[in-house]
Amino acid sequence: MGDNGNPPTEVTLVLNLTVSDPGNQLPPVTLDTTTVSESLEVGGVVGTFRARPNASATYSLLKNSSGTFSLQSSHLVLNKELNYAEAPSHDIALAVTEFDPEAPDTEVEPGSPGETTDQVLTFTIFVQSASNCSSESEELCDPHAECSMSDDGAVHCACAPGFSGDGFVCEDVDECAAAEGGDEPACLNGGTCVDGISAFTCECAPEFSGER
Numbered sequence: 746m747g748d749n750g751n752p753p754t755e756v757t758l759v760l761n762l763t764v765s766d767p768g769n770q771l772p773p774v775t776l777d778t779t780t781v782s783e784s785l786e787v788g789g790v791v792g793t794f795r796a797r798p799n800a801s802a803t804y805s806l807l808k809n810s811s812g813t814f815s816l817q818s819s820h821l822v823l824n825k826e827l828n829y830a831e832a833p834s835h836d837i838a839l840a841v842t843e844f845d846p847e848a849p850d851t852e853v854e855p856g857s858p859g860e861t862t863d864q865v866l867t868f869t870i871f872v873q874s875a876s877n878c879s880s881e882s883e884e885l886c887d888p889h890a891e892c893s894m895s896d897d898g899a900v901h902c903a904c905a906p907g908f909s910g911d912g913f914v915c916e917d918v919d920e921c922a923a924a925e926g927g928d929e930p931a932c933l934n935g936g937t938c939v940d941g942i943s944a945f946t947c948e949c950a951p952e953f954s955g956e957r
């Protein structure tokens with residue numbers, strides 16, 4: 746049986762078009778890290794800017810959070826002590842002039858080798874508090890441990906009361922066993938000792954009542 750065209754067949758075409766203009770793509774200048782420890786000393790490297798492969802780039806800071814940073818070639822260097830409580834993050838603006846010797850120049854001087862690109866990029870640098878552990882460093886500690894950090898950024902873990910260990914692995918102290926070490930049993934008159942956190946409790950035998 747053929748299609749006589751009645752009723753008319755409805756056809757829906759969905760077209761997804763992605764329009765891109767390679768001339769407007771930003772060269773991927775990146776900063777290799779955007780977090781810095783509050784304890785980094787002045788003169789220390791916060792991070793390093795990286796241009797496209799094959800491209801050479803020169804950088805200058807346009808916006809610099811009251812002179813917190815300086816540039817040494819492609820390195821972002823700390824210029825002032827950081828204070829997490831006063832400024833947990835810093836916004837900077839970077840002027841980048843990139844020269845890619847392998848890109849065909851299509852605009853300024855057709856025919857000349859290489860392409861120069863000027864752009865302004867913004868970055869936010871996040872300060873990590875030296876005294877508070879980040880969630881990543883917290884994970885190093887046992888769930889029953891407190892995390893702290895020293896000025897050099899080292900993570901310290903200390904077992905909570907009632908637990909023993911090195912802080913990275915903490916085990917519940919058996920208070921019943923500790924109490925058994927004395928002259929009398931932990932629980933009197935045949936009571937059953939139940940270990941708790943930093944304590945033990947006694948379940949009395951049926952014919953007795955009381956704490957122990």
Ligand SMILES: [Ca+2]
Binds near residue numbers: 918919942944
């Ligand atoms: Ca215990």
